[in-house]
Amino acid sequence: MIIINKILNVDDYYFDVFMSVSEALTGxxxxxxxxxxxxxxYYTYILGSMEAATFVEFLTVSKNVFENSFSQDQLKNTIASEIMADPGLNDMAGKVITIWYLGTWEGAYINDLSYKEGLVWNVMHAHPPGAKQPGYKSWNIKPVNSNS
Incomplete structure (x- = not known):
C-alpha cells in the first residue's frame, strides 16, 4: 500500500521514470x-485505470533499463529486449505511446485537452479539427511537405 501512495505523488521518482520512458517511446x-x-x-490516469502493481512493474523495468544504458543505441536495444520483447510490458508500452499520440486510453479520450494536445497532430503538421484552428490566412501557406 505504501508504494501506491508514493506513486500518486507526481514529484516522486516514479513520475520521472514515466516521463523518461515516455520520451524514449514517443521520440x-x-x-x-x-x-x-x-x-x-496521464500519469495519475494510468495508475487509476489499471492494477497499480502492473504499472509499478513497468516503471521498475523502465528504471532498470535507463540505469543500465550508457548510450542512445544501448538504450534503444535495451528497450527492445527488456520491454518490447515481454508481452505484458510491450502492451503497457503501446498504451503509453497511444495515450501520448492520440490522447486515448483503451479507445476513450482522457479529456478534451488530450484530443487537442495529441502528438499525432505535430507529426502530421496538422491541427485537431474543431479544436485548434490553424489561424487567419493559413490557407494561403503551402503545406510543409508540398511538392507543388
Missing amino acids: FSVNELQSTGLAET
Whole structure:
C-alpha cells in the first residue's frame, strides 16, 4: 500500500521514470511532453485505470533499463529486449505511446485537452479539427511537405 501512495505523488521518482520512458517511446523530449499540459494527468490516469502493481512493474523495468544504458543505441536495444520483447510490458508500452499520440486510453479520450494536445497532430503538421484552428490566412501557406 505504501508504494501506491508514493506513486500518486507526481514529484516522486516514479513520475520521472514515466516521463523518461515516455520520451524514449514517443521520440518527443520531456519538455515537449510537459508542454502538452497532460503529463501529470496521464500519469495519475494510468495508475487509476489499471492494477497499480502492473504499472509499478513497468516503471521498475523502465528504471532498470535507463540505469543500465550508457548510450542512445544501448538504450534503444535495451528497450527492445527488456520491454518490447515481454508481452505484458510491450502492451503497457503501446498504451503509453497511444495515450501520448492520440490522447486515448483503451479507445476513450482522457479529456478534451488530450484530443487537442495529441502528438499525432505535430507529426502530421496538422491541427485537431474543431479544436485548434490553424489561424487567419493559413490557407494561403503551402503545406510543409508540398511538392507543388
